[in-house]
Amino acid sequence: MLTEISAIAPQDTGEDTAVQIDGVSKSFSGTVALEPIRLKVRRGEFLTLLGPSGCGKTTLLNLIAGFLEADEGELFIDHDLVTQVPPHQRKIGIVFQNYALFPHMSVAQNVAYGLRTRRVPKAETAERVREALALVKLEDFADRRPRQLSGGQQQRVALARALVIRPRVLLLDEPFSALDRNLRSAMQVELREIQSRLGLTTVFVTHDQSEALSMSDRIAVMSRGRIRQIGTPSQIYDRPENHFVSTFVGDANLFAATLLEKTDATASLDIGTTRLSLATFQEELPEPGPVTLFVRPEQCSLTDPDQPGAIAATVALSVYQGSYAELHLDCSVAENGRVMLRVPASEAMEPGTDVGIALPERGPAIYTTTERET
Amino acid sequence: MSKRPFLGWFASPSILIAFGIAASFLAIVQFSLRAHIPGALDPGGFTLDNFTTLWKTVYGKAFVTTVLLCWWTALFTLLIGYPLAYAMVRAKSARLRSAILLISLTPLFLGEIVRTYSWMIVLGNRGFLNATLMQLGVIDRPLDLMFTMTGVVIALVHFTLPIVVVMLAAALSHIDRNLERAATSLGAGRIRCFLTVTLPLSIPGIVTATSTAFAWTFSAFATPQMIGGGKVQTISTLVYQVGFASFNFPLAASLSLVGLLFTIAVLALFNTGIHRLERIGAH
Ligand SMILES: Nc1ncnc2c1ncn2[C@@H]1O[C@H](COP(=O)(O)OP(=O)(O)OP(=O)(O)O)[C@@H](O)[C@H]1O
């Protein structure tokens, strides 16, 4: 796959790699959960695996942790080949969505567990447990049982338990999805602070795109067992490489168009009866023919319907959102018949008003229409 | 609240059963307080003699035998059943899981008499077990298995295994797999993971399974009767003997009653044991 080449982009080689996944794949009784994956996680980096349910995020995480055996491929942690190393010797910290705290042990015993298995002396264990609990602000809860804590506190204990062993990599599988919204954003900030303070290599799994965009150094967007794009949050948001990424991350307006001609810098296309010439960020454009034109809501603007180059549309609904209003427009050339724009709340329009949509000359992306299925 | 018109109908069979149990229980209590007239089937006047008779050593010995039998059976059933249940819950292949389930459940389908006769064939002096061991040269004289405690325990373990395996499997399958994964990621090997996480969390299941096994063996009749052959006297075989060989219904009734109270006492003891263990587990 072309898109996967970005995952092993040559500029990575200068960086220190903490986790290297080399063509690792996994099937469950015939059904493919993961196609061969190539991925390098840089040391100290916060990398997020983002994708819809069932795309293989947990499977990939379990392969790194060693709970699953790869069908093929190699896995390196700190340049050591660990493909055959059992999970308890990998020195990896894991935080589960359901916390997985040992219910029959106190908070302190939970945190101390990973030190006792490694026969750390008693005094040092006590000291490190205290430090770890201080890190997650739970010093006063050492003697409690996990079930006597709130969800957020339990998740912090799970984090302390994973951190206290000074793992080579920290893995988190949708750790905050069971928390309510306020608590979740507080925990996001806290995790990010701790992670960057410790310089800890982290692989974080989520299906929440805003969580991924706000927390990550880099995001790997996955679908159907493949990595569809990997890059910084702004690369993912501003320069999605394919149809799937463009719609999965952020809001997208999609137009059915016909690509007439492409040169190095520009492409000319027909959208309905409107002919446009656009410059895109893409290095490679699809072949002339039916294509999908992708534009973020904030790149579109409203004009007069008669303006040359404007796409005709009718206001269907205006949704007040406080500082702005969302205008949902009926548009015959949009792929799902709708286009969404954000305008200042004062400029909201009555349903039924005819408007024109002006597309920017730079920025939109053009994808082959067949890519939609993935 | 809306009325639930069918509730009465659904509950009615249970009322019938409760009525039946209460009636037979009352009959036993009533019989146990009546005098025995040798040669007559009808009991005499009210008396407490039956209960004082129970202080005799024969009866005392039957209680001790029964408890020992239950204890050894529960112990060995647990030792065999736990690994089986564990394998059943953790086996990766679905086929292996159902094979283990089927094998451990077969004793339930066999019926008590068939199963016990099979054991008599296996355990006899020239039975399968002794013949095989002698052929292999492991022993040169047949082991005494028939009409002994050992033989009865072997057959009772087989009889009790299904319920213990099913109960332990239920308890084990409720243990979150992520707990074991968490322990493993924290550096615990298989054995440590089992001893520090899986085993402590399955203690409530072990206690329930053991106490059920206890009650289950306590009430066993055909196995101790046929394999024990009168040499291993339990409360149930004694009730049978007193009631249907000597036709002393009042004494049989009082023996049953004391046996019942005894079972309840043992189960109550187990119950407090569970709470203790849970509190230990909770510390
Ligand atoms: N033990 C298993 N046996 C069979 N199929 C499995 C198993 N584990 C995962 N799968 C399948 O592999 C695919 C990927 O699953 P995975 O759990 O990795 O998804 P995910 O991205 O973590 O999804 P979610 O966001 O819902 O947690 C799914 O189609 C799933 O049905």
Ligand SMILES: [Mg+2]
């Ligand atoms: Mg998952």
